[in-house]
Amino acid sequence: MKILAFAEQRNSQFKKVAFEAVKAARTLADKLNADVVAVVIGNSVASIAGQLGGYGATKVIVAEDPRLEFYSTTAYAKIIAEIAKQESADIIFLPASSMGKDVAPRIAVKLNAGIASDCTALTVDGGTIKATRPVYAGKGMIDVNIKTSIKIFTLRPNVFTAGNSNGASASIENKKVELSDADFIVSVKEVKTASGKKDVSEADIIVSGGRGLKAPENFKMIEDLAASLGAAVGASRAVVDAGWRPHDEQVGQTGKTVSPTLYVAVAISGAVQHLAGMSSSKYIVAINKDKDAPIFSVADYGIVGDAFEVVPALTAEVTKLHGK
Amino acid sequence: MKILVFVNHVPDTETKVKVGADGKLIDPTGVNFMLNPYDELAVEEALRTREKFTGEVVVASLGGDSNKETLRKSLAMGCDKAVLLKDASVRDSFAVAGALADYAKEYGAEIIFFGKQSIDYDGAQVGGLVAEMLGLPSVSVVVKLEIKDGNIVAEREIEGGHEIVHTKLPAVIIAQKGLNDPRYPSLKGIMDAKRKPIEEKTIAAVESRVEVVEMRKPAAKAQGKIIGTDASAAAELVRLLHEEAKVI
Ligand SMILES: Cc1cc2nc3c(=O)[nH]c(=O)nc-3n(C[C@H](O)[C@H](O)[C@H](O)COP(=O)(O)OP(=O)(O)OC[C@H]3O[C@@H](n4cnc5c(N)ncnc54)[C@H](O)[C@@H]3O)c2cc1C
Ligand SMILES: Nc1ncnc2c1ncn2[C@@H]1O[C@H](COP(=O)(O)O)[C@@H](O)[C@H]1O
Numbered sequence: 001m002k003i004l005a006f007a008e009q010r011n012s013q014f015k016k017v018a019f020e021a022v023k024a025a026r027t028l029a030d031k032l033n034a035d036v037v038a039v040v041i042g043n044s045v046a047s048i049a050g051q052l053g054g055y056g057a058t059k060v061i062v063a064e065d066p067r068l069e070f071y072s073t074t075a076y077a078k079i080i081a082e083i084a085k086q087e088s089a090d091i092i093f094l095p096a097s098s099m100g101k102d103v104a105p106r107i108a109v110k111l112n113a114g115i116a117s118d119c120t121a122l123t124v125d126g127g128t129i130k131a132t133r134p135v136y137a138g139k140g141m142i143d144v145n146i147k148t149s150i151k152i153f154t155l156r157p158n159v160f161t162a163g164n165s166n167g168a169s170a171s172i173e174n175k176k177v178e179l180s181d182a183d184f185i186v187s188v189k190e191v192k193t194a195s196g197k198k199d200v201s202e203a204d205i206i207v208s209g210g211r212g213l214k215a216p217e218n219f220k221m222i223e224d225l226a227a228s229l230g231a232a233v234g235a236s237r238a239v240v241d242a243g244w245r246p247h248d249e250q251v252g253q254t255g256k257t258v259s260p261t262l263y264v265a266v267a268i269s270g271a272v273q274h275l276a277g278m279s280s281s282k283y284i285v286a287i288n289k290d291k292d293a294p295i296f297s298v299a300d301y302g303i304v305g306d307a308f309e310v311v312p313a314l315t316a317e318v319t320k321l322h323g324k
Numbered sequence: 325m326k327i328l329v330f331v332n333h334v335p336d337t338e339t340k341v342k343v344g345a346d347g348k349l350i351d352p353t354g355v356n357f358m359l360n361p362y363d364e365l366a367v368e369e370a371l372r373t374r375e376k377f378t379g380e381v382v383v384a385s386l387g388g389d390s391n392k393e394t395l396r397k398s399l400a401m402g403c404d405k406a407v408l409l410k411d412a413s414v415r416d417s418f419a420v421a422g423a424l425a426d427y428a429k430e431y432g433a434e435i436i437f438f439g440k441q442s443i444d445y446d447g448a449q450v451g452g453l454v455a456e457m458l459g460l461p462s463v464s465v466v467v468k469l470e471i472k473d474g475n476i477v478a479e480r481e482i483e484g485g486h487e488i489v490h491t492k493l494p495a496v497i498i499a500q501k502g503l504n505d506p507r508y509p510s511l512k513g514i515m516d517a518k519r520k521p522i523e524e525k526t527i528a529a530v531e532s533r534v535e536v537v538e539m540r541k542p543a544a545k546a547q548g549k550i551i552g553t554d555a556s557a558a559a560e561l562v563r564l565l566h567e568e569a570k571v572i
Contacts, residue, residue, distance in 0.1 A: 015483075071487065073462060098482040102464045105421075105452030114418060114533030117447050130537065135445050139341040140350065143537040186461040186491045193485035202483045205572070229572060247467070247502035248481060253337050253443060254361045254501055262571040273337045283569045284548075285561065291550075299548040301564055303557045313558035318572065321562055 001034035004089040006080060007052055007060075008099055010191070012045055016202070017095030017155070019055045019162035024122070024155055025093050026056025031124045034090070037061060038170070039083050041076055043069040049172050054165025061087075063175045070188035071099055077106035079177045084111055086175075089150070091129070096154040097201075104154050113150035118257075120159045120280070137253040137276030157201065158259045198232035200251060205262045208234030208251055208278075212267025212288065212307060216244035221311045222266060228318040234258070234278075236268045252277035267307045270295025287311065325379035328433035329370040329403065330424055330454075331363040333387055333394040334444045341541065348536045349414070359394040362439025364401075365499040368506040369469060370437045371402045377471070380404040382431060386423055388412035392522050399517035400509030406522045416532035417445075421453035423527045428458060438498045440465055455496035462496035463489045467503050 005025040007018035025036045038057035040049050042064060049060040063079045080103065084092055092107065094100035096118040108115045116131040120141075123130045130143050131153055146152075200206050207229065209222040219233070226233045235245040237252055251258055253276040263281035268274060270286070270293055278284070279298050286299035287310050296302050303310050335350070336358045344351040359367075370381045383398040385391040386409040395406040409423055428436055438451035448464075455462035467486065468479035474493045479486045481500055509517070551557045551564070565572045 073464075077456070098465060098480070101448050102452065102480075105417075105449045106456040108418070108449075109453060109456035114416070115449055116534060117449060133446075134542070135539070136335070136339065136341045136350070137337075137443060137446060138542060139339070140343070140539055141542050142348075142539045144534050145537050146534050148533045186463060186489060188487040189490050190488040191482070191485060192479075192488065197484060199484035250501070257446075262565065262569070272340075276337070279545075280542075283565070283571050285565070286548075296548065296550070298545055300545075300569070301561055302548055302550045303552055303554075303561060304550055305552065305554045305557065309555040310558060313555035314561065317558045317562040321566060321572070 001032050001091070002087055002089045003029050003034050003036050003091040003093060004084050004087060005036060005038045005057065006092070006094045006100065007038045007040050008095055008097060009040060009042055009045055009048065012042060012048055014048060014051060015095070015097065016162065017097050017100070017157050018052070020157065020160045021093045021095055021155060022052050022055040022057050023162040024160035028091070028122055028124070028129070029056070035059070037087055037089070039063070039080060041068055041079055046172065046174070050169060051165065053168045053170030055162055057170045059171045059173060061173050061175045063177050065179060067179065067184060070191060072184050072187040073102055073106065074186045075179055075183045076103045077110065078179070078183050081107050081110040082177055083175055084150070092150070092152045094152070094154045096156050100154050104152055108152050111150045112148060113152045114146040114148040115152040115154065116144050116146055117154045118156045119153050120156050122153065134280065137257065138280055139276060156259060158204070200232045200234045200249060200258050201256050203232035204260055205229045205231035206234045206251070206258060206260045207231045207264045207266065208236065208268060209239065209266050210236040210268030211238040211242070213239070219244065221308070225264070225311055225315045225318070228315045228322065231264070236274050265295050265299070266311060268295055269293050270298065325373065325377045326432055326434045327370045327373055327379055327381045327437070328428055328431055328435070329363070329366050329381060329383050329398070329437040330450070331367065331383055331385050331394055331398055332360040332439070332442045333357050333385060333391040334360045334442055337361070337443065343539050343541065348539050350539070357390060357393065359397045360439050360442050362441060362443070362499055362501070364506040365501065365503050366437035366439045367398050367401050367403065368504045369497065369499055371507070372504065373435060373471065382407060384409060384424070384427055386411060386420055386527070395522050396517050397509065399520050400513040401507060402513060406520065408522055408524045409527045410524050411527055415530070416534040417447045417449040417453060418533045419530040421450045421457060422530040424450065425454045425457040426527070427525070428454065434494045436460070436496045438496065440498055440500045451496055451498035460494055460496050461491040462498060463491060464498040465500040466497050467500050469497060469503065
């Protein structure tokens with residue numbers, strides 16, 4: 001048996017989800033007595049490929065091409081499917097990231113495979129792999145069984161923790177995939193990043209603000225607390241709809257689903273649509289002046305008080321802690 | 325332009341999930357269904373595309389008779405024609421995509437709009453599956469779209485930024501929040517929608533590739549701790565996060 005793990009990189013640096021995919025593949029492979037082969041695609045990425053050995057890959061296949069400086073849906077799908085065929089892979093792991101979710105369906109069609117998306121757990125039960133995934137934005141969980149012989153799983157970021165590299169090495173193989181212009185019919189020409197801004201979908205800690213903050217300028221307080229914690233700033237839909245914060249910060253059923261280690265909800269009531277996007281966070285802190293706000297029902301720690309007093313005090317305490 | 329938009333009919337976002345008697349699906353009693361929120365963005369973008377290039381917008385949904393409600397809403401927003409791909413059985417993303425791809429081919433769409441994901445099963449697969457089945461280019465999680473002389477420049481959302489993607493018509497566009505602000509149906513739109521017929525098509529059965537073994541509610545969370553009622557609680561909260569939870 002063989003598990004292929006797609007190791008996402010941007011700018012010749014692995015994303016955290018790359019290590020998560022390889023490590024999750026290793027964990028499953030140990031139960032199935034399988035091999036783990038990692039795949040890296042990009043322009044000049046051979047030099048980083050070796051890192052994946054430390055997370056459990058025995059072999060890393062590198063597909064390089066100058067036209068692969070940026071992501072291309074069509075070229076990536078072709079490369080991954082071709083490598084999967086060459087390796088006779090039984091299982092393919094991709095992150096449930098923007099890239100992974102984009103390319104996975106295409107690979108599935110090419111390989112006649114079924115997909116379980118956004119998995120949060122994988123177990124082996126009498127030789128069958130059972131994938132657990134949240135549905136209804138986490139209000140329900142389902143266990144699914146993929147019936148096709150090739151199975152694709154996309155893994156929710158931040159759930160399958162990679163831990164540290166154990167320093168092991170892997171063999172590196174270069175794969176030449178013939179790519180024509182037609183394979184680049186969909187291609188990224190430019191990447192715009194909000195400089196220095198952490199994204200909620202990748203952050204370990206998130207500080208989110210809601211309508212109780214009363215005005216957009218009061219988010220300064222949220223940004224300060226986030227900065228002291230090294231956190232990303234999130235928002236409820238109410239403040240996004242009001243134009244106080246950009247769409248990409250919205251957490252919830254119609255925003256982003258997040259699973260950080262710590263989620264701090266400030267002046268957010270905790271409507272079911274908001275809870276849907278963040279209730280799987282490992283620790284939740286709620287700051288709200290209404291003791292009956294539903295957000296407290298999911299919080300591990302709460303302060304029933306005025307955000308305008310509590311948040312600056314919290315920032316000061318965190319700064320004090322980190323200063324020591 | 326021949327514009328096609330696929331919409332799903334899903335439990336509304338307020339729904340409290342109750343597992344049904346079969347232990348695999350939700351209990352639909354008392355659940356309100358609505359046009360999938362991401363598909364509302366897809367409908368809006370389809371209408372804007374028609375306003376720019378002329379042509380017609382066909383809206384299609386696969387499901388039982390109740391999906392007509394969502395098709396009517398789409399007609400009320402301004403779609404020209406609605407099609408129900410009739411099948412009330414349970415299908416996985418792959419089986420849904422197969423039927424949608426067949427219809428898209430039959431219709432000969434030049435651009436097909438989808439939503440990012442259905443908010444019931446949160447699969448986020450169908451748009452990409454259909455594109456690959458039809459051999460069409462696709463851009464997913466699109467927050468900005470420009471079409472000119474058959475060329476497409478789209479912005480898609482990635483972690484911490486956006487990608488500028490180039491491609492060509494015919495293509496599949498998968499909408500993400502931020503792409504537009506969907507219009508409300510006008511009174512006239514609602515009246516007109518009541519009169520417009522909904523075409524029904526029977527579709528071939530396709531085998532699902534993924535089966536649900538069990539559905540359950542997520543494990544309930546233990547009651548949290550209220551640490552205090554004013555700023556003086558901040559120090560204790562930071563101590564707990566540092567020493568007890570060990571997350572900062
Ligand atoms: C189809 C649909 C999809 C939706 N999707 C989402 C989604 O993805 N994400 C999302 O967030 N919402 C979503 N919603 C909206 C959701 O229902 C709520 O309206 C929204 O989450 C409320 O935002 P809020 O908590 O910031 O505001 P409010 O509900 O107005 O709550 C403000 C809170 O601030 C508290 N407060 C006020 N002043 C202070 C103070 N000085 N100090 C401390 N606390 C204070 C109040 O006690 C209150 O609890 C959706 C709704 C629908 C219908
Ligand atoms: N039954 C359906 N009928 C029509 N369109 C659908 C259906 N299911 C999914 N879609 C479309 O595919 C998108 C992605 O769905 P999913 O992969 O189920 O999350 C949705 O936003 C819809 O645009």
